[in-house]
Amino acid sequence: MKIEIITIGDEILSGDIIDTNKSWLSEQCWKLGFSVSYHTGIRDDEGDIQLALTQAATRSDIILCTGGLGPTADDFTIEIAAKTFGQPRILDESTIQYLEKWYAKRGRVMSENNRKQALVPQGCRVLTNRWGTAPGCQVEFRGKTFFFMPGVPGEMKGIFGESILPFLRTRCEGGLNFASVTLKTFGCPESDLDRKLSDLYEDRLNIQGVRVGFRARMPEVYIKLSAWAETADVAKANVACVRALVESRVGEFVYTDDDRSLAQVLVEAAIQKNKTFAIAESCTGGLIASRITDVPGASQVFLGGVTSYADAVKISILGVDTQTLQQHGAVSEACALEMVRGIYKLTGADFCASITGIAGPSGGSDDKPVGTVFLAYLMNGAESVEKHFFPFRREMFKNIVSSLVLRKFWQACR
Amino acid sequence: MKIEIITIGDEILSGDIIDTNKSWLSEQCWKLGFSVSYHTGIRDDEGDIQLALTQAATRSDIILCTGGLGPTADDFTIEIAAKTFGQPRILDESTIQYLEKWYAKRGRVMSENNRKQALVPQGCRVLTNRWGTAPGCQVEFRGKTFFFMPGVPGEMKGIFGESILPFLRTRCEGGLNFASVTLKTFGCPESDLDRKLSDLYEDRLNIQGVRVGFRARMPEVYIKLSAWAETADVAKANVACVRALVESRVGEFVYTDDDRSLAQVLVEAAIQKNKTFAIAESCTGGLIASRITDVPGASQVFLGGVTSYADAVKISILGVDTQTLQQHGAVSEACALEMVRGIYKLTGADFCASITGIAGPSGGSDDKPVGTVFLAYLMNGAESVEKHFFPFRREMFKNIVSSLVLRKFWQACR
Numbered sequence: 095m096k097i098e099i100i101t102i103g104d105e106i107l108s109g110d111i112i113d114t115n116k117s118w119l120s121e122q123c124w125k126l127g128f129s130v131s132y133h134t135g136i137r138d139d140e141g142d143i144q145l146a147l148t149q150a151a152t153r154s155d156i157i158l159c160t161g162g163l164g165p166t167a168d169d170f171t172i173e174i175a176a177k178t179f180g181q182p183r184i185l186d187e188s189t190i191q192y193l194e195k196w197y198a199k200r201g202r203v204m205s206e207n208n209r210k211q212a213l214v215p216q217g218c219r220v221l222t223n224r225w226g227t228a229p230g231c232q233v234e235f236r237g238k239t240f241f242f243m244p245g246v247p248g249e250m251k252g253i254f255g256e257s258i259l260p261f262l263r264t265r266c267e268g269g270l271n272f273a274s275v276t277l278k279t280f281g282c283p284e285s286d287l288d289r290k291l292s293d294l295y296e297d298r299l300n301i302q303g304v305r306v307g308f309r310a311r312m313p314e315v316y317i318k319l320s321a322w323a324e325t326a327d328v329a330k331a332n333v334a335c336v337r338a339l340v341e342s343r344v345g346e347f348v349y350t351d352d353d354r355s356l357a358q359v360l361v362e363a364a365i366q367k368n369k370t371f372a373i374a375e376s377c378t379g380g381l382i383a384s385r386i387t388d389v390p391g392a393s394q395v396f397l398g399g400v401t402s403y404a405d406a407v408k409i410s411i412l413g414v415d416t417q418t419l420q421q422h423g424a425v426s427e428a429c430a431l432e433m434v435r436g437i438y439k440l441t442g443a444d445f446c447a448s449i450t451g452i453a454g455p456s457g458g459s460d461d462k463p464v465g466t467v468f469l470a471y472l473m474n475g476a477e478s479v480e481k482h483f484f485p486f487r488r489e490m491f492k493n494i495v496s497s498l499v500l501r502k503f504w505q506a507c508r
Numbered sequence: 509m510k511i512e513i514i515t516i517g518d519e520i521l522s523g524d525i526i527d528t529n530k531s532w533l534s535e536q537c538w539k540l541g542f543s544v545s546y547h548t549g550i551r552d553d554e555g556d557i558q559l560a561l562t563q564a565a566t567r568s569d570i571i572l573c574t575g576g577l578g579p580t581a582d583d584f585t586i587e588i589a590a591k592t593f594g595q596p597r598i599l600d601e602s603t604i605q606y607l608e609k610w611y612a613k614r615g616r617v618m619s620e621n622n623r624k625q626a627l628v629p630q631g632c633r634v635l636t637n638r639w640g641t642a643p644g645c646q647v648e649f650r651g652k653t654f655f656f657m658p659g660v661p662g663e664m665k666g667i668f669g670e671s672i673l674p675f676l677r678t679r680c681e682g683g684l685n686f687a688s689v690t691l692k693t694f695g696c697p698e699s700d701l702d703r704k705l706s707d708l709y710e711d712r713l714n715i716q717g718v719r720v721g722f723r724a725r726m727p728e729v730y731i732k733l734s735a736w737a738e739t740a741d742v743a744k745a746n747v748a749c750v751r752a753l754v755e756s757r758v759g760e761f762v763y764t765d766d767d768r769s770l771a772q773v774l775v776e777a778a779i780q781k782n783k784t785f786a787i788a789e790s791c792t793g794g795l796i797a798s799r800i801t802d803v804p805g806a807s808q809v810f811l812g813g814v815t816s817y818a819d820a821v822k823i824s825i826l827g828v829d830t831q832t833l834q835q836h837g838a839v840s841e842a843c844a845l846e847m848v849r850g851i852y853k854l855t856g857a858d859f860c861a862s863i864t865g866i867a868g869p870s871g872g873s874d875d876k877p878v879g880t881v882f883l884a885y886l887m888n889g890a891e892s893v894e895k896h897f898f899p900f901r902r903e904m905f906k907n908i909v910s911s912l913v914l915r916k917f918w919q920a921c922r
Contacts, residue, residue: 106534107543108534108535109536112527112528113527113530116549117525121522130522131551132549132550133547133548133550145567166702167706168722200899202697375797377801379798380798380800383789383797383815384798386793387791388906390870390902393817393818393871398817398818399794400815401801402812403801403806403810411814441821455804489802492802
């Protein structure tokens with residue numbers, strides 16, 4: 095079965111945005127054991143949309159389209175699709191009702207443009223959008239199945255998961271026997287992972303027919319294992335076999351095999367172990383707190399944090415000694431220790447951490463170049479300090495350092 | 509002139525990597541005034557490559573292909589292309605010499621697979637690759653021009669800049685004169701912008717031939733104006749004319765016309781006005797501090813923040829009254845005011861803000877549903893409180909609320 099993904103939007107073709115929908119959708123298909131055959135990207139152009147839909151119908155079985163479903167004048171994917179398929183459009187009553195509620199709830203008036211979003215090809219299956227205003231739809235044309243979704247990633251993912259994934263699942267039955275697992279790692283560069291694992295996939299003659307692939311999501315690397323086999327059980331067993339080999343070599347870097355982020359893994363582990371934590375951040379500037387508080391339920395375990403950017407704030411809030419700053423500087427073992435003691439005193443959390451370093455691009459010295467960072471921990475009464483050096487761009491630096499702290503907390507919860 | 513970009517590689521279609529080559533190449537074309545009409549992505553599959561090249565020749569004038577030029581067994585783009593175009597392959601002597609030197613320099617032996625990279629379609633123009641081993645090539649087929657480049661971004665960019673960009677430039681001469689501007693807005697939904705501006709592009713008959721496009725970067729919306737004209741000056745003037753109309757209607761939402769983020773605009777304005785700021789965050793959980801500290805130089809104006817997630821921390825660090833929490837709850841006007849007074853007391857910043865709300869998905873009540881948020885400001889001695897309601901997903905909620913605060917600070921710096 096051939097799957098094609100079509101992205102529609104001037105903003106993609108002009109290079110304004112990087113199309114992440116395609117890779118996300120491709121991965122979802124891959125997890126079901128389907129391989130995507132074509133990626134197509136086109137502008138908000140009537141002729142190009144018509145051509146793309148018609149060509150897709152000649153070569154693909156299932157076509158996933160995103161983009162051009164919004165309320166503005168250049169959002170006309172559904173209009174062109176209906177025209178191409180020779181289907182009139184009708185006003186979907188349930189969508190109108192949903193939109194009226196949606197706008198009323200937000201105290202906004204529904205415009206004619208907004209009503210346009212409820213116009214769908216006659217006979218289609220409407221895919222409810224509980225994450226925004228434009229509904230998706232499923233349309234059959236020349237024996238092929240077209241799905242239309244909004245281009246906004248959150249809405250696209252919601253509709254795909256709720257309305258399209260179950261449909262694709264029914265298509266898996268009988269034929270494909272596929273198994274896969276993705277191991278998310280942090281702390282080991284891709285080239286090192288490759289060196290440690292390359293015999294498992296050298297010359298593309300893989301152990302048990304299991305494919306091993308890497309996917310860099312800096313600063314993390316995902317290890318993807320997948321296999322097709324006669325039966326689902328054999329495929330699963332083959333993947334499990336190679337997984338065991340992989341984990342025996344690089345297991346210390348693996349933090350999960352599911353959809354969760356590192357922060358999510360930490361928050362859930364902390365809830366389970368009934369541990370609380372708190373953070374005093376300098377160079378990571380609130381990123382650690384923000385990553386933790388992205389996780390629903392974080393309030394059960396995360397007490398709070400202080401972003402002590404200025405020295406005066408290190409003193410006034412965390413109680414760092416003026417003399418320490420004068421003698422050792424803010425980026426020092428001594429300051430990190432006083433910061434972590436300060437946040438512990440203020441919160442009494444089971445696990446406390448402090449971070450002070452030089453994110454750059456300026457502010458470095460010969461002694462303490464840009465990328466230098468001190469981490470101090472006070473966990474269950476025990477103090478420790480680490481010094482690291484990450485000479486990367488500012489945002490990557492913040493990212494790496496915050497991941498280090500999240501992982502440390504998580505390891506302490508295990 | 510129609511340009512098409514074709515990406516070839518299993519790793520793209522399986523979703524293992526996000527295809528950034530396409531957006532990079534699209535942007536390069538956009539800057540020359542060309543619009544890219546098609547993006548195509550295909551696997552390392554003989555039939556699919558043949559089909560894609562043939563279809564591209566029917567609809568596009570210039571085709572930029574990346575991927576499948578390496579030494580491994582599944583790199584056969586050039587082989588299939590030569591076959592599709594009916595052109596024999598020949599060994600390019602200059603490439604062989606280059607490869608021999610390349611491998612010798614690295615102390616490696618050149619294998620048969622490596623020699624394969626020097627096989628190019630007869631009569632093509634070879635595009636030297638000074639960044640790796642696989643050369644690119646330019647091939648004419650049915651009056652259309654195909655360029656083949658490696659998929660490795662660094663090599664692709666090098667070859668494009670050195671050998672393809674000059675070719676494309678010659679195609680611009682005499683013809684195209686292009687100008688564009690992007691206005692970044694926050695605070696006005698796309699549908700409202702559309703309502704306020706739609707007469708400028710209704711029926712696609714634009715004023716002065718200027719094209720107006722939107723690009724949603726939730727919670728921001730970018731307005732893109734672009735025009736082609738006889739001379740560069742006319743194109744610029746036309747864009748400036750429509751820009752003036754746009755700004756007269758929605759200028760209050762525009763925060764920049766350049767590459768900078770909202771946080772960057774704020775930090776630079778604050779540095780210029782010599783203003784400092786500090787933040788007490790609850791439901792935004794450190795995100796505001798993190799966005800600010802993403803900006804190099806933030807330490808000049810951002811003193812620090814407190815992420816007072818737990819009530820106990822609101823009391824212990826910010827000095828919120830226990831009675832206030834008992835009587836009004838943490839999500840209240842009274843608590844927001846005490847939080848902002850607390851952070852002012854600790855930092856003495858010119859602009860202080862506090863944020864307390866319910867990010868969800870749980871924790872809401874009839875009285876204060878998920879999405880409720882109170883913002884308090886203490887700026888140059890004046891206090892104010894705002895209540896908002898943003899019933900969105902957790903991360904979007906954090907994003908919107910943090911942007912509100914950044915904008916408020918920025919407006920105060922103007």
